[in-house]
Amino acid sequence: MQQLKDYTGTVYGGLGHLLYAYSQTKGLLISERLKQVQNLERFDFSIWRELLNEIALQVSSPALGLEIAEFVQPKHLGIIAYIAQSCDTLGEALARYYDFHRLIYDGSPLKVELSEKYLAIRWDELPAHLTTQVTDEIALALMVQFLKQFLEFEHIVIHEVNFTHALAKNLNFYERYFQCKVRFKQPKVELIFPINFLSTPIKHADQTLQSLLKQQAQALLEKLPHSTQLDERLQQSILKGLQRNNYQIEDIATQLNMSVRQLQRHLQSQNTTYQQRIQQVRQILATQYLQDPHLSLHEIALLLSYSEQSAFQRAFKNWMGITPQQWRQKTNK
Template sequence: MQDYQKRLALNLMAYAVQKDIQLEQLGSLAGIDLIEVKNEASPPLTTKQINDLWLNATELSHDPLFGLHFGESMQVAALGIVGELIRHSRTIGEALTHAATFAHLITDVLTMDVNSSGQSFAIRFIPGVNSQEKSPLVFRQMMDFFMAFTLHEVDGLILKKIQPTTVRIPVETSALPEYERVLRCLSIQNATDYMMEFDSRYWDEPILTADYELQAVLLRKVSAMDEAYSKTKLLSERINNFLLANAYLGLPTLDSIASNLNVSSRSLQRKLQEEGVTYQQLSDSTRKSLALHYLESGQYPVKEVSYILGYNELSAFNRAFRRWTGTTPVSYQKGQLSPL
């Protein structure tokens, strides 16, 4: 049986690398042997180790909203078998119901309740017994994480960005703009409970069959390269990592990347310039790689490929593809599919 809490911890450490945290230092502070924890046969992590991992990752990242940003970046595929079950559900409602059912396998900090009625449905995140009192900071980081992750996992299931109609969460005024950005809601209510409400039209939204095989390959590649990234420290490589893992939802803006990495947009541009690359070049390279794959597979019409890669107009995708290859997407696809 998979150890889902350990899997989440490993993904947290992978994200810590993107935040420029030394894994050796993080592991030492949390009392975790990095080699041993990667071994599936090793003992489960203790509650203290998990709490120390969250506490020190938050402190070393200098990001008080570490959990929120971690949830924004993580993909449902990272949950292993549970993620596969969620991803292969028939509708959003079914997927969220599965997620609520198996939340206890991933954490004992909270449970999830999903309720659909009338014109809306709500997801409530219910604190576990004494979880808030035991470690308030860890509790808050994990609640932020699961709220952001749940919202963004739905994106990956239907290939569109949905917006809650209402969010209830304890939030300080200074942090409100970032919660509004990540949770995509301008109706955030400062409350003592944790809840997201959505329009009922999303409940029966069918889960689309995208190229998840490609995504799995890319995510495995990202995981395998984490150690190399921790040594090279190249910002462009860490951003490329993030873009590959999220590209099927349309590439995020430079401002979104900067917020996720806890730096200003201007500082991010300057650091990339020092490495001899621009964000536009990185995003173009990712789009080109995925466009070629989708067209070569023969499973997607050009218009759908354009939409998946985040182009609002087919003409914009055509211009970009001609710039990359010297030909049009239609001509390229026909050439790939023509019999020898």
């Protein structure tokens, strides 16, 4: 891993908001450095580490990273919260987390290793001066809180948790938090899940994203001259497909138990095409996402399955006559 020798990477700006929210709640002194990162889309991993160190000097906690992670909200993680909430199983959500983890936490490259019984999610070892026990704690705890809060898992089944640093405080605190064996001074920082836990379905009831999807689907249906149950299912499939980057007509038709030709004939009867319907869905989604100040244009482009931000910007200008940034500024006045 020689290329990582001088690597620091960056973290998502929402994590700075997380530290601010924690500090405010705890009545801590908020440093100028922490104030400065509040308006940044991303900031250096080295600054993230230093901000955590500043907070650690003000509090006495058996595991500070675990405590901070309990304050996390979807806005602190951005795009991954939106995408994972639309997944069907834990395994699919973790796959999306793997796909996009660098958008949140670029301090450590994420690796996934599958064995016969377990799936290990681990962070490659970085030079010792770049990590602390707290940075490792919060990386693991954010994923656990992510599963508990955003995906509504009442009980997270973890086989084992490993840290590279030596145990400085009470082991029982860590094992109560993770509900499994926790080991220190190990070669890797990792969460190990039993394979059979990955098939656990995700609860969609009362999820923010699911509610948003339904509103968007309804808005689309209202624009159709003769909406049907098939149209509703089609909109839902396209909405989810865009977020998973899996929206080709063959895949959508399969989900609807139709042939591609049958789906094309249905759309033709409404004087539209599949590509036109995709663009219609993208336009409505784009205006919804642009109202969320925590989502950058790059993240919105990814949510809409554009390979490049510039492609999204061109499409939006064709739809609305102005750029996404101009629309956002105009709407949020």
